[in-house]
Amino acid sequence: xxxxxxEAQRVFQLEDAIYTLAHALLYHPHVANRPTGVxxxxxxxxxxxPWWILERPYSTFLDSVFEKLYTFWNHQATLCNYFLPKxxxxxxxxxxxxxxxxxxxxxxxEAYQWLRSFKETEYKAFNEFRGHVVHYGPFAARHSLxxxxxxxxxxxxxxxxxxxxxxxxxxxxxxxxxxxYYHLLRLLVAMDALYFPSQ
Numbered sequence: 259x260x261x262x263x264x265e266a267q268r269v270f271q272l273e274d275a276i277y278t279l280a281h282a283l284l285y286h287p288h289v290a291n292r293p294t295g296v297x298x299x300x301x302x303x304x305x306x307x308p309w310w311i312l313e314r315p316y317s318t319f320l321d322s323v324f325e326k327l328y329t330f331w332n333h334q335a336t337l338c339n340y341f342l343p344k345x346x347x348x349x350x351x352x353x354x355x356x357x358x359x360x361x362x363x364x365x366x367x368e369a370y371q372w373l374r375s376f377k378e379t380e381y382k383a384f385n386e387f388r389g390h391v392v393h394y395g396p397f398a399a400r401h402s403l404x405x406x407x408x409x410x411x412x413x414x415x416x417x418x419x420x421x422x423x424x425x426x427x428x429x430x431x432x433x434x435x436x437x438x439y440y441h442l443l444r445l446l447v448a449m450d451a452l453y454f455p456s457q
Contacts, residue, residue, distance in 0.1 A: 271326055271329055271333065272330055272436060272439075274326050275326040275432065275435070276432055278319050278323050279319070279323045279428050281315070281319045282316055282319035282323060282424075282428075283425050285312055285316035285319070286316065286422070289312055317421075320424050320425065320428070323425075324387075324428070327388075327428065327432075327435060331381065331435070331438070332351065332352055334439060335351050335353045335355070337442070337446070338357075338360070338442060338445070338446065339356050339359075341446055341449040341450065342359050342360070342361075343453070344359070346359060353377065354377050354382075354385075357374060357377045360373075360445070364449065367445060368444075369442070369444035369448070370441075370445050372437075373445065376434060380430075383427075384427065384431050387420075387424070
């Protein structure tokens with residue numbers, strides 16, 4: 259994959275993530291204000307499902323934003339991997355692994371220190387949350403939230419809060435996402451100057 263293609267993909271991926279997140283945020287107040295308790299209907303009549311209709315696209319948009327942001331950082335890692343003296347195998351490339359492989363002579367740079375701190379804090383929290391979405395089923399499957407069900411346990415309450423707070427976490431990741439790319443470019447400029455000096 260060419261560097262120009264990676265560059266274009268990163269720009270469009272972040273824009274797509276912001277666009278998709280905006281849709282999730284539009285649904286958020288309607289999903290957050292969903293009524294609880296038992297909702298009965300007469301035999302033979304279809305159940306009331308307006309809140310499920312709203313929660314389904316909300317869930318779908320959330321899943322999509324998680325994957326778009328994850329891919330965005332993995333493509334940053336792919337770009338950085340080109341510059342490493344001992345590049346990782348393609349199957350081993352991800353954001354955390356590549357940042358860990360940056361040679362020690364660049365560790366004093368502000369760009370590297372920012373990326374390292376980001377990897378160990380915001381990105382780690384994001385990736386742990388993403389893991390629950392990807393590996394334990396999408397939000398739509400895990401949080402269908404039947405209209406006849408009322409939450410009683412603490413675990414159910416925490417699941418509901420995670421479902422509702424996810425857009426806020428993702429919103430707070432967009433700006434660091436853009437900033438991480440700028441720091442990565444500054445790091446790559448330093449690596450390029452050392453490993454590929456102009457004649």
